[in-house]
Amino acid sequence: MTAICKRCVLPETFPGVSLNSEGICNHCQAAPELHEIEESRKALAVQIEEAVREAKSSSDSDYDCVVAYSGGKDSSYTLYHLKEKFGLNLLAVTIDNGFLSEQAIVNSRKLTASLGIDFILFAPKLSFMSNMYRQSLKRDDVHVKASITRASNICNSCINLINNQMITFALKNKVNLIAGGYLGGQVPKDAAVMKIDIGQQEVLRKKRLEKYRSAFGETASQYFGIPPNLINSENSIITILNPMLTLLATEEEIIEKISEFGWVKTKDTGNYSSNCKINDLGIMSHNKKYGFNPYIMEVAEGVRAGLIDRDKALKKLARTIDFEDVEKEAKAIGLNESDFE
Amino acid sequence: MKEQQDKIKNFIEETFLVTFGDDLEKDTNLFESSIVDSYGMVQLISFLESEFSIKLSDEELMSDELTTFESISRMVERKVSE
Numbered sequence: 125m126t127a128i129c130k131r132c133v134l135p136e137t138f139p140g141v142s143l144n145s146e147g148i149c150n151h152c153q154a155a156p157e158l159h160e161i162e163e164s165r166k167a168l169a170v171q172i173e174e175a176v177r178e179a180k181s182s183s184d185s186d187y188d189c190v191v192a193y194s195g196g197k198d199s200s201y202t203l204y205h206l207k208e209k210f211g212l213n214l215l216a217v218t219i220d221n222g223f224l225s226e227q228a229i230v231n232s233r234k235l236t237a238s239l240g241i242d243f244i245l246f247a248p249k250l251s252f253m254s255n256m257y258r259q260s261l262k263r264d265d266v267h268v269k270a271s272i273t274r275a276s277n278i279c280n281s282c283i284n285l286i287n288n289q290m291i292t293f294a295l296k297n298k299v300n301l302i303a304g305g306y307l308g309g310q311v312p313k314d315a316a317v318m319k320i321d322i323g324q325q326e327v328l329r330k331k332r333l334e335k336y337r338s339a340f341g342e343t344a345s346q347y348f349g350i351p352p353n354l355i356n357s358e359n360s361i362i363t364i365l366n367p368m369l370t371l372l373a374t375e376e377e378i379i380e381k382i383s384e385f386g387w388v389k390t391k392d393t394g395n396y397s398s399n400c401k402i403n404d405l406g407i408m409s410h411n412k413k414y415g416f417n418p419y420i421m422e423v424a425e426g427v428r429a430g431l432i433d434r435d436k437a438l439k440k441l442a443r444t445i446d447f448e449d450v451e452k453e454a455k456a457i458g459l460n461e462s463d464f465e
Numbered sequence: 466m467k468e469q470q471d472k473i474k475n476f477i478e479e480t481f482l483v484t485f486g487d488d489l490e491k492d493t494n495l496f497e498s499s500i501v502d503s504y505g506m507v508q509l510i511s512f513l514e515s516e517f518s519i520k521l522s523d524e525e526l527m528s529d530e531l532t533t534f535e536s537i538s539r540m541v542e543r544k545v546s547e
Contacts, residue, residue: 140479268502269482311504314511320503321527328496335499 126415132424133437137415139273155428162372168316169370175317175363176210179301187242188212189301189365190294192219192286195228196399197375197389199305200235200382202367206303207239217293219286220247221400222254223453225390228399234386246289248347254457256281256340257402261409261459266339274310276406276418284336288348291322294362295354303365308429309422316369322350323360374431395443402457405450409464417441469517469545470538476512477534481505491535506531513537519544 126135129149134141142150156164180188189206193199193216206212218224218232229245236243260266260281267280275283290302306315322329329350336344373381379389390397394404396419410418417423423441426432447454447461454460474485481500483489488500495501501509509531510521519541525531530540 139482268499268505270480270505271502273482274504312507312511315504315507318503318507319523319526324527331497332499 128438129424131434132427133420133434133441134424135416135420138420139270151424152428158430161429164313165370165372168314171317172365172367172370173210175365176212176301179363180212183298183300185298185300186213187215187297187299189214189303190290190297190299191216192290192302192304193217193232193236193243194219194305194399195224195232195235196305196397197378197382197387198307198368198398200231200385200387201371201373201378202303202305203235203241204239204382204385205367205371206365207241214241215293215297215299216241216243217290218243218245219282219289220245221282221402222247222250223400223402223456225393225399225401227388227390228393231387231390231399235382238385244293248285249343252340252343252347256285256344257405258457258459259339261406261457262463263339264413266335272410272414272418273421274418276403276410278402278406278409279418281340285347288350291362292350292354295322295350295359298359300359300361301363301365303367305368306366307368307422308425309419311366311369313369313425316366318364318366319361320364321361322355323357326352372429372431394449395440395445402450402453404445405453408445408447408450411445412464466538466542469541472516473513473534473538473541476509476516480508480512485534489534492533494532495534496532509537513541517541517545 126137127143127147128135129143129152130147131152132149134149134151136143144153189212191199191203191206191214193203195218203214203216206214216232216236220229232243232245257278260277267277267284271280274280294300294302333345333349336348390399393399393401396407397403407418420441423432423437427434427437447464478484483500489495489498493500510526514520525540530536
């Protein structure tokens, strides 16, 4: 039986995890105290405030910030937070991956309408998305190795596509600020504010694009590439915000708040997602391939920060996902049970 | 200096799930060889700043100094002695 950290929920099968004689993992041993986590969050919140101020003062766009908006609970809360706390004029962009819950799209429309936010729904070709998911499940060489500690392979492909699309939307609208609803564990806990120089990364971008084309076909250029004519020396630095890393809100508090704006919990998105129907397929495959749940670091961070009850987390993690639970989505992208053996 | 290099090497191996000699060499570009992505970059900067009590400037963060184990080690050595 796999040993699990007695303080958080990380199993010894997770890459880089070792348990001491008391059964405590190396992450918990190195973790700051709760009051230090709180101080660190406050410092990151100040960084976000400064980044917002700087971006607003240097922008001549109609919009202050493009938000990667999935319609799920965390990006809905991010949208609410940026609007209410900073009064930003936001452009919410949802990428319909072909497997979004209808309820998630309804939620996106309701929230953006209630908060007075412009909203774009962009749906890449379903044939491309299905192939992208199929290849992501079959191959191990599309993303950096460490990405398996943050998300499943299909999620990592989707996240990279969304990030590229957000940069493209930002450049087209002359916006230099992008926000997402990622949590600790999904991204490093220090990644509340990230500055990237799009112009300087040209060589790197081309190399990554070659990889995506090789894995997903030539059409990948359309979704993973950034049109070079959009980039110039004046707009090449983009700031990316992950405000959820600075907010101490439990899942219950998040849902209570966004429900005020008409958000309703989905019933068809499995155990972990609040917007995507194909998420559980990625989790099942990840579990089989690597021996741990791709959400486990996010859950462990939540337990350490006092946002998630450990016993509840263990119960949730103990629920297994069988092929019959994800058969419909697997078949929709052309895979059968034998592809996961 | 040897101790600093060992710490950096161990961090790269443990965080990015790679092994020196198998997956990379001292002069391998960590980004171009798909070992580190933008989130990994944040982890790397955070580690260097906290482990060696240094602060990297915006210019240093955007420079080529953070691309290989060799150049990172040289930069840390310089920053620590400043």
